[in-house]
Amino acid sequence: MWDYTDKVKEHFLHPKNIGEIENPDAVGEVGSIICGDALKLYLKIDKETGKIIDAKFQTFGCASAIASSSALTELIKGRKLDEALRISNQDIAEFLGGLPKEKMHCSVMGREALEAAVNNYRGQPAAVEEEGRVVCKCFNVTEEKIRRVAIGNHLTTADEVMDYTKAGGGCGECRAEIEAILKDIWMLKKPEKPAVPKKLTNLQKIALIQEIIESEIRPGLQADGGDVELVDIDGDKVIIALRGMCTGCLMADVTVKKIQDKLKELVSEKIIVEAQ
Amino acid sequence: MNTIYLDNNATTNIAPEVLQEMLPYLKEMYGNPSSMHTFGGQLHRRVEEARAKVARLIGAEPEEIIFTSCGTESDNTAIMSAAESLPQKKHIITSRVEHPAVLNFCKHLARKGYRITFVPVDKRGQLNMDEFRKTLDDGTLIVSLMYANNETGVIFPLMEIGEMLKERGILFHTDAVQAAGKIPIDLKKFPVDMLSLSGHKLHAPKGVGALYVRKGTRFSPYIIGGHQEHGRRAGTENVASIVGLGKTCELAGENLYNEMTYLKALRNKLETALLKLCPDARVNGDTENRLPNTTNLSFEYVEGEAILLRLNEFGICASSGSACTSGSLEPSHVLRAMGVPATAIHGSIRFSLSRYNTEEEIGKVIEIMPGLIKELRNLSPYGRQKL
Numbered sequence: 001m002w003d004y005t006d007k008v009k010e011h012f013l014h015p016k017n018i019g020e021i022e023n024p025d026a027v028g029e030v031g032s033i034i035c036g037d038a039l040k041l042y043l044k045i046d047k048e049t050g051k052i053i054d055a056k057f058q059t060f061g062c063a064s065a066i067a068s069s070s071a072l073t074e075l076i077k078g079r080k081l082d083e084a085l086r087i088s089n090q091d092i093a094e095f096l097g098g099l100p101k102e103k104m105h106c107s108v109m110g111r112e113a114l115e116a117a118v119n120n121y122r123g124q125p126a127a128v129e130e131e132g133r134v135v136c137k138c139f140n141v142t143e144e145k146i147r148r149v150a151i152g153n154h155l156t157t158a159d160e161v162m163d164y165t166k167a168g169g170g171c172g173e174c175r176a177e178i179e180a181i182l183k184d185i186w187m188l189k190k191p192e193k194p195a196v197p198k199k200l201t202n203l204q205k206i207a208l209i210q211e212i213i214e215s216e217i218r219p220g221l222q223a224d225g226g227d228v229e230l231v232d233i234d235g236d237k238v239i240i241a242l243r244g245m246c247t248g249c250l251m252a253d254v255t256v257k258k259i260q261d262k263l264k265e266l267v268s269e270k271i272i273v274e275a276q
Numbered sequence: 277m278n279t280i281y282l283d284n285n286a287t288t289n290i291a292p293e294v295l296q297e298m299l300p301y302l303k304e305m306y307g308n309p310s311s312m313h314t315f316g317g318q319l320h321r322r323v324e325e326a327r328a329k330v331a332r333l334i335g336a337e338p339e340e341i342i343f344t345s346c347g348t349e350s351d352n353t354a355i356m357s358a359a360e361s362l363p364q365k366k367h368i369i370t371s372r373v374e375h376p377a378v379l380n381f382c383k384h385l386a387r388k389g390y391r392i393t394f395v396p397v398d399k400r401g402q403l404n405m406d407e408f409r410k411t412l413d414d415g416t417l418i419v420s421l422m423y424a425n426n427e428t429g430v431i432f433p434l435m436e437i438g439e440m441l442k443e444r445g446i447l448f449h450t451d452a453v454q455a456a457g458k459i460p461i462d463l464k465k466f467p468v469d470m471l472s473l474s475g476h477k478l479h480a481p482k483g484v485g486a487l488y489v490r491k492g493t494r495f496s497p498y499i500i501g502g503h504q505e506h507g508r509r510a511g512t513e514n515v516a517s518i519v520g521l522g523k524t525c526e527l528a529g530e531n532l533y534n535e536m537t538y539l540k541a542l543r544n545k546l547e548t549a550l551l552k553l554c555p556d557a558r559v560n561g562d563t564e565n566r567l568p569n570t571t572n573l574s575f576e577y578v579e580g581e582a583i584l585l586r587l588n589e590f591g592i593c594a595s596s597g598s599a600c601t602s603g604s605l606e607p608s609h610v611l612r613a614m615g616v617p618a619t620a621i622h623g624s625i626r627f628s629l630s631r632y633n634t635e636e637e638i639g640k641v642i643e644i645m646p647g648l649i650k651e652l653r654n655l656s657p658y659g660r661q662k663l
Contacts, residue, residue: 002581012582013589018655033658034618036579036599036607040657058657060622062581062600066655139605162605169605219386225372225396225613245396 004063005097011067016074017056028117031109035139035166037061039069041113043076045121050080057113064096064103071095072110081118087111088152089164104164108149135177137254138170146181156186171220173258200267206233208267213240216266217259221246228259236270238263277591280637284477285426285454285570285628286595290520291479297523298481301516309513310504319515326522330486333525334452334471335462342487342508343518347453348377350472350487351420353498353509354449355381357470357489358418359390360496362447365417369393371403371432372613378420378451379609391415400562401430401614408437418447423455423471427597427610427626428561429570431455438467447493453477453485457528458567459536469493475517479630480524484517535631540568543629546638547571553646560616560624569629572597572611574620578652583625586648592641597624619658 004012021042031038037060044054055073059066071092076084089107093099099107119125132144149155149164158178162168168175200208213230221227226246231239240259242252252275260273281289307316309323328338344350355368355378370382372394382392393411396404403421412419419441424431434450441448449470455461456473463471470493475484489495489508501510528535551557556576575583580596587594597608599622607621616624627641 009585012585015655029657033577033622036605036618036622038657058655060577060656060658061579062598063585065579066582166605215389219383219392222392223372223383223394225394 002064002100002103004067004100007095007097008064008067008099011070011096012063015066015070017054017070017077018058019056020058021054021056026117026121028113028115028120030112030116031061033060037065037106037109039065039109039113041069041072041117043117043121045081050082052076052079052081052084061106061109062103064099064106065109067096068092068099068106068110069113072114076114081121084114085118087114089149090153101160101163104153105166108164135181136165136167136170136174137251139166141165141167143181146178147185150182150185156182158182205267209233209238209263209271212263212266213259216262221255226255228255231276236268236272238271238273239276240273241276280590280592280633280640282627282629282633282637282641283593283595284630285429285626287476287482288479288630289632290481291524291527293527294480294520294523298516298520301519305515309515310502319513323513323515323518326518329522329526329529330473331488333457333461333529334473334488335464335466336488337491339506340463340488340491342489342505343513343521344485344487344509345483345511345514346485347375347451347472347474347477348485349498350453350474350485351375351377351449351451352381353487354470354472354489355385355418355420356498357494357496358447358449359385361494362417365415367391367393367413367415368417369395369408369411369419371395371397371421373397373401373425373427373430373610374420374422375426375451375453378422382420390417395421397613399615401425401428401560401610402562402565403432403437405433405436409440412440412444412446416446418449420449420451423450423452423461424459424567425561425610426454427608428572428614429454429567429628430561431459431565431567433565434468435466442467454567454570457525457532458539458569460532463488463490475521475524478524478528480520481517484514484521486521531631536568538631539629539633542633542635542638543569543571543627545635546627546629546641547573549642550645553642554649557649558620560611560614560620570626571628572624572626574616575623575625575649576619577656577658578623578649580622580624582652583623583648586652587641587644590640590644592644594628595626597626598622 021044024042025045026043028041040058042056043052046053055077057069057073059069075087089111092107092110132142135143146167155161158168158175161178168178225244227243229241231241256273256275263271307319309320311317327341330341331338368382368390386392395408421432448468450468451472453474457478469490471488473486476482497508499510504510558574560572580598581600584596597611599605599607611621
């Protein structure tokens with residue numbers, strides 16, 4: 001059971017400012033029902049003064065998501081836009097007397113909704129998120145978001161990044177990459193480059209690829225009802241066939257990419273994987 | 277405020293009769309059953325009486341029962357024992373909806389070179405039998421399938437599978453932690469080699485379980501040390517809890533039929549009313565083959581943790597398959613394997629009943645739940661409920 005503060009409970013059980021605003025001046029929408037939480041923020045803004053006259057929200061999510069949304073609206077009401085934008089996710093968490101660390105991503109979602117709404121008001125693209133390279137494919141988290149949240153909240157471990165952004169909380173494949181990003185941010189010692197593998201003979205390469213597919217790739221796919229078969233190896237081109245649940249899966253391309261990344265990492269940078 | 281406890285697949289209260297039976301062994305009768313003196317040695321007989329009671333509940337012989345510390349230990353032991361006994365076989369078959377005690381242990385063995393087949397289930401949560409048949413091969417070491425699912429209550433067709441495996445000489449283990457004492461099990465007729473059960477799911481305390489190992493099955497202990505349990509499970513016997521497990525099995529056996537009838541009626545009342553009163557709700561799982569005490573419902577457009585914490589305000593205890601309650605960010609693997617849409621998984625709630633639940637309690641839940649769902653839907657940007 002989560003250790004929620006009384007303030008979180010209060011804002012979850014009796015949230016403030018719920019619902020829609022008719023003819024809002026700005027709307028900010030973040031998250032999705034698939035990911036398990038989503039927040040839609042409505043603002044009424046005084047055009048003369050740039051003050052937020054009214055703020056309302058609709059949230060799909062857990063107790064801390066609802067409480068964070070309620071806290072956000074309380075924090076921004078009556079403030080000028082620029083002033084409101086200075087409210088950080090920590091301010092939202094602090095307003096609530098703190099959030100369990102695993103739930104900090106709820107406060108981040110609140111802050112993002114505000115940013116999206118202000119961008120919407122100013123005629124800028126709604127989300128910063130859509131730009132940049134996606135690191136966590138399960139929760140669609142970009143490198144930019146990881147960097148921004150990690151720096152803003154002094155996050156130094158992959159677990160902390162997961163608590164704040166969800167990144168790495170699905171299949172976990174991107175955790176190494178998140179750690180590399182963190183090392184880069186905090187100027188920690190760069191990971192040592194793995195020793196350059198000596199040139200493999202064709203036979204060794206085929207055997208190595210077979211072994212990696214058998215021991216590293218198939219068990220994971222099989223656990224999800226899918227499977228993969230090695231069809232052929234032609235130079236650096238590896239031809240595979242996806243089976244079971246993988247066929248026709250929306251994530252099939254991602255799976256092929258993941259297999260390619262693994263083989264690039266463990267066999268050779270030159271490997272190209274194609275699905276039959 | 278009175279607690280309305282509807283989370284009995286998570287754990288149960290200790291039955292008063294069980295606690296009563298246990299107390300002397302927590303107080304004055306603290307001896308070690310292995311001792312030579314009467315003070316300790318007399319407890320050996322109490323342990324054996326408990327063993328006979330556990331055996332009787334599932335139609336086994338007392339010497340086929342090994343006491344363990346929990347269901348997880350029983351599951352791990354069963355699979356490991358098979359692996360140790362038949363080291364040349366490297367293929368394990370299980371399902372995608374097993375309890376982590378089996379699922380994660382199999383994944384652990386996969387890293388040690390075992391080939392694991394996770395048999396899929398259909399949208400009712402029923403095992404895909406065609407797939408299952410296809411996966412059996414000569415290298416198959418053991419098949420481990422749960423008797424009944426903890427999240428949905430769905431019961432697998434194990435009799436048919438058992439016959440098939442017996443014919444082919446493949447070891448068969450079942451995790452019956454949710455089934456034992458809730459539905460009839462007779463191991464004289466049911467061809468399984470090993471079966472796990474747990475005390476705390478059945479009104480005995482936490483920290484005690486049992487593993488049934490059919491006579492003639494090769495066995496290799498998992499916990500190694502003293503000679504307890506005829507060398508099959510080392511460690512000084514948890515006498516009080518073992519006595520409690522015996523008593524609880526006796527009670528379950530005596531009341532099985534009445535309890536099943538009672539729980540089924542109560543569960544159906546709850547389920548029918550909630551489906552009727554809450555729009556956009558559904559049952560997850562095969563309603564034809566299901567434990568009498570379990571219902572897993574999904575409420576679209578709302579998130580499970582929010583539902584649970586609102587219920588909590590009324591003292592109502594349940595659980596959810598939503599990601600927010602799992603401690604990880606992944607929602608229920610069981611509902612995902614069944615192909616339940618993500619939106620419905622996030623809004624899934626499991627109620628699991630016990631003999632201690634009353635009509636009145638169920639009535640209270642029926643009274644509270646629809647309004648609570650409506651309120652949360654009004655907070656949600658998706659599918660506002662019109663009522």
